[in-house]
Amino acid sequence: MEEQLQTLRQALMTADVKGAIAATQALMDANADPKTVLEEGLARGMSELGEKWKRGEVFLPEVVASAEIFKQCNEMIEPALIAGGQKEASLKVVMATVKGDLHDLGKNMVGAMMRTAGFEVHDLGKDVPADKIIEVVRDMQPEILGLSALLTTTVGQQQAVIETLKKEGLRDKVKVLVGGAPVTQEWADEIGADGFAPSAPEAVNIAQKLTS
């Protein structure tokens, strides 16, 4: 069993999608405890990858690739987790690139790094209107809301979302993180965000601080 978990971690960390799916399937076929598969296989693999990234041994595209595979494998074991009553509430992050902005690479990178740190990431995509974001925050009740904008013309939408959260009485239910090229700490303070990060790894640090 430990050998199979090791195979899964290895496949995940080397972005071997076929290998990771096969290893997850093999563990499920062998009736492995789904919680163990999640914690000792998938989550530990991502966390080890995060450590490798910090040491400069792997690069961001590799982390993003592994995070995609993590998501697929996680979906495979999720029904068993729920059926066994083992699905624990993990810290949820909802992320979106704001309305009018089609640049979502930065957000994708942050999402991938968040997954390596064990957050449950829900990515709403790009060009997402404030109403849609509010609706998801209300339904899903995430701990963190990440708002991304690349353009000086769309960065104002971050403020619009925060204002709408206030209007809907949701502002104190979620921590809002903002990011993107035109975003600075001053801007984050000005619009009343809870945090700002200039890079993907720093976003993870701040998310961890805000939820600890």
Place this chain on the structure above:
Amino acid sequence: MRESRTRDPRSTWIRSLPWNFTVDVLSPGDLAKLHDNSLAILDKVGIALGWAPAVDALADTGARVDRDANRVFFPPELIEKQLALAPSSFLLAARDPALDLRIGAGHGYLATDGCVADIIDIDTGTRRRSTKQDLGDITRLADALPQIGFHWQPVSAGDTPNNTRPLHEVQVQFLNTAKHIQQMTVIDGENARGAAEMARIVAGGAEELRRRPLMSNFQCSISPLAWEDGPLEAMAVFAEAGLPVGVCSMPLSCATAPATVAGLLTIANAEILSGIAILETMHPGAPTFYVSYATSMDLNSGALNLGWGPEELFAEMVCTQMARRYGIPSTVGTFGTGSKFPDWQAGVQNALSGFAKVFAPGDMLTAAGSLYGDRAYSLEALVLDAEIFDLLCHFADGYSFDEDHLAFGPISEVGPGGHFLANPHTLANMRESWMSGLFERGTWEDWEEAGRPSPVNGARVRAREILGSHEPLPLPDGLENELAKVIEAQERG
């Protein structure tokens, strides 16, 4: 194919600049004019030259000699004939054969600069006289940097006796590197004999040294148009020992050469051709190389111009072209900023000087680590210059445009609006891209938190790490003593 990049501090391979993008900066017509002009100077004006063995040999070979005027005139046929004797390729051997350099094979190798009397102390940041220990440290650092192909004497062993200083420098360098040493502080016969003897000891005998020359040398004319006795005697001693000997000219426009680039290069080319003719007359077939440092005078102060500009760059590029035309390997001035600190001026000068050698390549590029126009040496600058060189080598390696690299498949798969971030093609190919270990590339916030560092800080850290850990290939037992005995014998006279 790209080599995989390793940061192994124990350098077991050498980074070289391939000649993949050679551009001729002079038209064939202008190059021929420069050649003809130099030959006319050698024929009609001649060279001041008094060392009897050279004068006698040249007289026997067809040179016109005016002994009263201390002048030798070189007919064009003599120059052409002697030039043809020089080999187009030779070996610069290293104590570790894996670090041997094949010169004349279409690759440029970077050396440490030299020879500087002052060092910027890495701990205090102040300028002070350099010592034998400093020379050992710099040599050991350069031994670990794959971008450094061979050594000059970056700093002088300033705390050793004047008359045997070059031998102390040879000794401490052999102790601290397994790479090739190009001795450039010996300018007299006696030290040349001592240095060649030390090289024989390390090589394991005269024949072995001839087969694998662990040391080379070059000698300089005095601009305009003169050769002193000492350098010629040293040249002869090294050639006798089978060591490659370069011929160097360092004219200064407006001072020891005309103000014009064409006039400056005429002086340089004439002096170098005269030196090669002397060497090939005395030792036919001796391996030699074309070395030029044609620079300019600062018009205000009369000092060496530290503002290396377009004239120096152009002159460097012409000299490598001239050497390629002659079929003789070349050494060309590269880096060696006039700035006092690794700053904007240093970055501009060294990046331009380096990039020029991608297109006008030489065999030996000299050199890394000096500041203030060769008057101060810096360990940080050595690491920074090695980084510039690494970038240039990566560029000069070129980029594949084969089917896989054209990436039609991945582009079709991702399609409009997607991304390549986690695409298998990205993961398979991204490591081919160069990544700087020293450029400041973090966020503003991280940079402020770290105290606003510059790449100099990173270079200092790397230099200290290497000096703290790198152990060069040791000399066989007893050799250090044998080298010391050569020095003692010469000190006793």
